[in-house]
Amino acid sequence: METTGVVIPLPWQGIGLTDTGLVRTSNQDAFALQNHLGLWAIADGMGGHAGGSLASQIAVESTVDHIRSAYESLSNAENQSATAIRLLMEATQNGHAAIRQRASANPDLTGMGTTVVIALYCPARSQVAVAHVGDSRAYLIRNGSLRLLTADHSLVQRLVAEGQITAEEALTHPQQNILLRALGADDQAAPDIHLHTLEREDMILLCTDGLTKTTPEEQILATILANRMTPLKACQDLIELANTHGGKDNTTVVLISPSYQPIDRAGV
Numbered sequence: 072m073e074t075t076g077v078v079i080p081l082p083w084q085g086i087g088l089t090d091t092g093l094v095r096t097s098n099q100d101a102f103a104l105q106n107h108l109g110l111w112a113i114a115d116g117m118g119g120h121a122g123g124s125l126a127s128q129i130a131v132e133s134t135v136d137h138i139r140s141a142y143e144s145l146s147n148a149e150n151q152s153a154t155a156i157r158l159l160m161e162a163t164q165n166g167h168a169a170i171r172q173r174a175s176a177n178p179d180l181t182g183m184g185t186t187v188v189i190a191l192y193c194p195a196r197s198q199v200a201v202a203h204v205g206d207s208r209a210y211l212i213r214n215g216s217l218r219l220l221t222a223d224h225s226l227v228q229r230l231v232a233e234g235q236i237t238a239e240e241a242l243t244h245p246q247q248n249i250l251l252r253a254l255g256a257d258d259q260a261a262p263d264i265h266l267h268t269l270e271r272e273d274m275i276l277l278c279t280d281g282l283t284k285t286t287p288e289e290q291i292l293a294t295i296l297a298n299r300m301t302p303l304k305a306c307q308d309l310i311e312l313a314n315t316h317g318g319k320d321n322t323t324v325v326l327i328s329p330s331y332q333p334i335d336r337a338g339v
């Protein structure tokens with residue numbers, strides 16, 4: 072029997088922060104951490120008056136409500152991955168419908184909408200299903216590198232994909248805030264959903280464009296790697312980076328890491 076302490080991975084844990092930034096007077100981002108469900112979400116709202124913050128709140132809350140109410144069906148599913156995809160599709164469409172319903176009841180809220188990016192863990196095969204609408208992003212941190220898991224639903228991303236502008240030009244493009252899809256928008260609210268198999272040391276970053284439009288990816292990666300064992304510090308430093316680069320927008324980050332607990336197997 073082994074007597075040395077070993078490290079057993081427990082379910083993934085997310086930690087997150089949001090910040091208004093240095094220019095805006097309100098924070099229209101919202102996020103949710105549901106570690107016991109393996110569910111993490113960020114939304115970045117848009118719209119006048121209180122519309123933006125309401126839309127992002129509705130998106131996050133309706134996602135949490137839907138996954139929570141259906142979690143048993145996910146846990147017991149023969150095919151967890153397919154169930155996760157279905158639940159995420161339903162969750163985003165519930166959010167879309169709820170935002171439109173609230174907007175139609177109040178002229179001040181007309182046109183409100185939100186991005187969303189959601190990660191849902193499927194323990195059976197250590198996969199994560201990532202759904203997104205708009206330009207909030209998910210990144211995978213693996214083996215010291217950063218990989219973008221989402222493709223922005225934005226005009227500049229389309230122009231980059233078509234070869235009309237470069238990725239560098241996209242960062243300063245005058246239309247970089249135009250989204251092609253958003254929850255609450257007319258008929259353009261379908262999420263992209265993809266499955267990713269997680270490895271033991273992986274981390275996932277969810278973030279709004281307050282980070283990605285200000286901060287080069289190399290700096291994002293270096294900050295996360297420098298704080299691998301202290302994810303809260305990583306989140307604090309990422310927010311600080313966005314603000315160092317001008318803090319023109321609200322910034323929200325959620326960092327999902329494997330959680331380890333040393334145990335003494337001799338006692339088991």
Ligand code: CA
Binds near residue numbers: 115279280281320
């Ligand atoms: Ca934003």
